[in-house]
Amino acid sequence: MERALREARLAAERGEVPIGAVIVGPDGAMLAAAGNRTEQDRDPTAHAEMLAIRAAAAKLGAPRLVDCDLYVTLEPCPMCAQAISFARIRRLYWGAADPKGGGIEHGPRIFDQPTCHHKPELYPGLSEGEAGELLRVFFRERR
Amino acid sequence: MERALREARLAAERGEVPIGAVIVGPDGAMLAAAGNRTEQDRDPTAHAEMLAIRAAAAKLGAPRLVDCDLYVTLEPCPMCAQAISFARIRRLYWGAADPKGGGIEHGPRIFDQPTCHHKPELYPGLSEGEAGELLRVFFRERR
Numbered sequence: 001m002e003r004a005l006r007e008a009r010l011a012a013e014r015g016e017v018p019i020g021a022v023i024v025g026p027d028g029a030m031l032a033a034a035g036n037r038t039e040q041d042r043d044p045t046a047h048a049e050m051l052a053i054r055a056a057a058a059k060l061g062a063p064r065l066v067d068c069d070l071y072v073t074l075e076p077c078p079m080c081a082q083a084i085s086f087a088r089i090r091r092l093y094w095g096a097a098d099p100k101g102g103g104i105e106h107g108p109r110i111f112d113q114p115t116c117h118h119k120p121e122l123y124p125g126l127s128e129g130e131a132g133e134l135l136r137v138f139f140r141e142r143r
Numbered sequence: 144m145e146r147a148l149r150e151a152r153l154a155a156e157r158g159e160v161p162i163g164a165v166i167v168g169p170d171g172a173m174l175a176a177a178g179n180r181t182e183q184d185r186d187p188t189a190h191a192e193m194l195a196i197r198a199a200a201a202k203l204g205a206p207r208l209v210d211c212d213l214y215v216t217l218e219p220c221p222m223c224a225q226a227i228s229f230a231r232i233r234r235l236y237w238g239a240a241d242p243k244g245g246g247i248e249h250g251p252r253i254f255d256q257p258t259c260h261h262k263p264e265l266y267p268g269l270s271e272g273e274a275g276e277l278l279r280v281f282f283r284e285r286r
Contacts, residue, residue, distance in 0.1 A: 038206050039206065041206075042200050042201065042203075042204050042205055042206050043197050043200050043201070043206055044196060044200060044206045044207065044208075044226060044229040044230040044231075045188070045193055045196060045197055045226050045229070045230075046206075050188055053187065053188060054186055054188055057185050057186050057187060058185065058186070060185075061185050062185055063181050063182065063184075063185050063186055063187045063189075064187065065187075077225060078221055078222075078224075078225040078246075078251065078253055078256075078258075079221070079222045079223075079225035079226050079229065080222075081221075082220060082221040082222035082225070082246070083187060083188050083222050086187040086188070086222065087187040087188075088187075100258060101258055102258070103221075103225070103251075103258070106258060107251075107256045107257070107258030107259070108221065108246075108250075108251030108252070108253055108256050108258070109251070110221055110251055113221075113250045113251050114250070115221075115243060115244055115245070115246070115249060115250030115251070116250070
């Protein structure tokens with residue numbers, strides 16, 4: 001999660017919403033790390049989790065990240081939650097909760113849907129304080 | 144929708160689930176067209192809609208596709224539905240309904256969630272017969 005937080009801080013420095021994600025392979029080695037890049041890439045799908053999933057899948061040469069774990073600083077949105085399910089992520093760790101845009105414990109609760117065919121093990125609240133503080137500072141400075 | 148069906152047929156020829164998508168700009172000109180490429184790209188996020196959104200955003204140089212319309216042969220999944228919302232797509236036309244994996248009229252019903260901040264105008268059932276038949280033939284041949 002330390003590395004995910006670092007990616008979030010780097011995203012903030014680029015003017016992006018500070019969210020970072022890391023994917024770790026079955027052997028514990030880091031496969032991919034990314035920060036949010038929606039503005040820089042001019043891509044509404046360029047959330048940290050999506051970029052990390054795409055990079056890890058490219059590295060493994062497989063569309064399913066079996067036995068891989070994902071760390072992200074904020075509760076994933078519905079788009080990312082569904083992508084995490086498609087990618088067959090084993091364990092999902094996240095930092096701050098997102099009542100406004102989250103898709104796991106809020107809104108559509110993607111993993112609780114009968115149409116969701118893979119649900120990772122969930123570990124919310126990891127480094128929650130630091131992850132949330134990064135977001136609060138970012139938005140405070142922009143208002 | 145004719146062009147989206149063509150992309151779906153091309154996807155089937157590549158061994159992909161036959162789904163195609165097209166994005167049309169405010170002036171009625173086509174901005175992007177894509178078929179499903181999850182296998183070819185080894186990317187669990189490479190659904191036709193996602194690829195079309197990313198290509199159109201890159202073309203416009205903007206993460207929001209204001210006044211653009213999206214045509215897709217199957218009801219979008221929750222990941223694509225949320226991406227369509229983020230991209231601010233104006234009108235969404237789709238072909239066949241997807242009771243097992245759809246995210247608009249089925250499952251998490253993304254656009255009906257209070258956490259969904261943009262809902263496009265919805266036009267389901269366009270060329271529904273042909274779009275559904277492509278999928279039925281594809282899965283029948285693989286069983």
